[in-house]
Amino acid sequence: MMQSTTAFSSSRQPALRPLPHLLHISLLSLAAGVALPTQAADAAAADVTMPAVTVTGQSTATTEGTQSYTAGETRSATRMDLSLRETPQSVSVITRQLLDDLGAVRLDQALAQTTGIQVGQNDTERTTFYARGFGIDNIQIDGMARGGNAPLQDTILYDRIEIVRGATGLMGGTGDPSATINMIRKRPTKTFQASAGLIMGRWDDQRFEADLSTPLNAEGSVRARTALAWQKRDSYLDMYHERKTVGMVILEADVLPGTLLTAGVDFQDNKPTGATWGAVPYWNADGSLANLPRNTSFTTPWSTWANKQHTVFTSLDQRLPGNWNMHLGYARTESTNRTTVAYAGAGHPDPATGVGMRLWTGAWGAGKNTGDNFDVYASGPFTLLGRKHTAIVGWNGGNQRSRSLGGEAEINYPAFIPDYRSWTGNIPRPVFHPDGSHTETVTRLAGGYVATRLSLADPLHLIIGARSSTYRTDTRSYNTQGAYTGSADFVETRNEVTPYVGAVFDINKQYSAYASFTQLFNPQSSKDRNDKFLPPETGDNAELGIKGEFYEGKLNASAALFHTKKKNLAELDRTVPPGFLLPDGGQAMVANGAGVTAKGVEFDVSGQITPAWEASGGYTYLHAAEADGRRAATTQPRHLLRLATSYRFDGRLAGLRAGASMTAQSATYSASWYGRPPSGEMTNIPQAGYALVNAMASYALSKHASVQLNVNNLLDKKYYRNVGFFDGVFWGEPRNISLAVRTAF
DSSP, X not given: OOOOOOOOOOSSOOOOOOOOSHHHHHHHHTTTTOOOOOOTTOOSSGGGOOXXXXXXXXXXXXXXXXXXXXXXXXXXXXXXXXXXXXSSSEEEEEOHHXXXXXXXXXXXXXXXXXXXEEEEESSSSOEEEEETTEXXXXXXXXTEEOOSOGGGOBSTTEEEEEEEESOOHHHXXXXXXXXXXXXXXXXXXXXXXXXXXXXXXXXXXXXXXXXXXXXXXXXXSEEEEEEEEEXXXXXXXXXXXXXXXXXXXXXXXXXXXXXXXXXXXXXXXXXXXXXXXXXXXXXXXXXSXXXXXXXXXXXXXXXXXXXXXXXXXXXXXXXXXGGXXXXXXXXXXXXXXXXXXXXXXXXXXXTTTOOOEEEEEEEOOOEEEEEEEEEEEEEEEEXXXXXXXXXXXXXXXXXXXXXXXXXXXXXXXXXXXXXXXXXXXXXXOOXXXXXXXXXXXXXXXXXXXXXXXXXXXXXXXXXXXXXXXXXXXXXXXXXXXXXXXXXXXXEEEEEEEEEEEEEEEEOXXXXXXXXXXXXXXXXXXXXXXXXXXXXXXXXXXXXXXXEEEETTTTEEEEEEEEEEXXXXXXXXXXXXXXXXXXXXXXXXXXXXXXXXXXXXXXXXXXXXXXXXXXXXXXXXXXXXXXXXXXXXXXXXXXXXXXXXXEEEOOGGGTTEEEEEEXXXXXXXXXXXSSOBTTTTBOOEEEEXXXXXXXXXXXXXXXXXXXXXXXXXXXXXXXXXXXXXXXXXXXXXXXXXXXXXXXXXX
């Protein structure tokens, strides 16, 4: 098994090493001309290299302190400690170095630079992720489902983010064919380390970070870590302001030889004002293009989607006889949402008179969501027919509960804004009056699995396994006296079996060929026009590829072909009246029974080209089609290219690091919702292909201090981050600059 990468440094710059064979050359050529932002606290010289982190009882995949853009191994696909080359699926790892280089403080910012991942945005607070033609619903922390508003998750808490593209139904039961996103928390270290940073950016963006890890006894057998961040910022959008606090405290103890106990709590509190509830119109009332400025917002200064959440978590890792290991994990997440928003998200404006935009109002009492998640498994080696193999058996899942209050909102303003050209949002804030009624939704998804990695021959390994899952969701209603009035919706599926098989053949010491197959089972949270859950998605997912591992695991590359057939995919119900929303504010959907077929090719490369040159990048070609041959997933590009790199100088420029990143995608479109005015003709809302370029530079002021400059959207490209949401478009962020000053000990 490949060992973890270590910090790479050199007193002088070596020449580029020869790259063996055609695959290696073709994959590296993806990253050859572009670079990525870099961590401010990194130094170019060896004496400012951050110390590598060693965590007792954890996998060797820890990336903090390695200065690397790749990881030694991952568990997200199978729970087995496998290198990227040994894993029979497409895997990308956003390391701690890459997160810092990008200046990516939110999950959506990190994934926007990741191979094959498309980021969409309906409004300021609702961000969605897509891959391989489908939405990504499987978002985890340390392998367990994440509750709350995951797309807005802050990255200060994490060592790395692992993305497994394709279905991972063996571990999660949902078999989502897009991708699984697994955020891995930072861990305490046996030696003292501390860092702090101050980041200032455009639109009055101010952020403070602190990270402290320390042993609590002389042996380092008990240790603690805390990470904190505070941020306030405005936006290119009028009226928007956000204040956020996030933090974590985690303890580890080697209570006995071979026994590791972990416990901790993390929290995040987002308080946005001037939040939007939709996009801006694409067309004027006369059918001409609105072309509204990027700062346009038809919200109010008080509109908010406030979200507060915290997670309590614990785990026990135990070494067992025969080199087996057992893991027991539990996490409980509680989140509270307070939403009061008014936004002119429907209609088409008349540029001559300023009329035509209708206000939506949403005012809800404090909704509460609670999630309990469990993770139990044991894994280890066994001998059969004279060969050594690996087995794993486990159970995971949990319960998700949500509670929403009934009542009415007192609204003292008209349904239409009088003149969008002079809109300031100066209207009274609605007052929500609860009536004592409420609804509760309980969702349970859990299951057991068993798998084995068989060594059929020295170069051939086969992973085969299956999972049996149970899914249940129940929505219950209670009247104003708190009495139960019945179940509004009940869905249950028992003993749904999801098979998984994957094979890896080692061609030589550098290259492996692989194939994998699994079936799909994905319960849906989308509802139809009658507020009923849609039936589960089903189908199958297959992948075939080749992987390369170079320079003792410091560079990884892969090429893959994928094919997915998915039925009962949720699509917008265009038979409902314009502006129709469900009681929870969502859109009515229908199940596409005939299904969608998605296939394509993907390349990925990450790691060290020379000891001073890191690169990460990938290309995805996607062909998604309906059963009748029409293009599906039209808001996802057919061609998506992501490139990133950084270079550390020496000699007279010692201490300087420079880099850049870029993303380029082909054209996308969305079918109109209302139709183009004034005729109502149904047509498409397009987004032409575009490319975005980011740049960075960092300089080590001393052994313990550094400064970093990031410029995002360097060329100030105008583009839409989403098209077609109620005939609207959401502008991407204009050019912005941030400066970070960091110190580390």
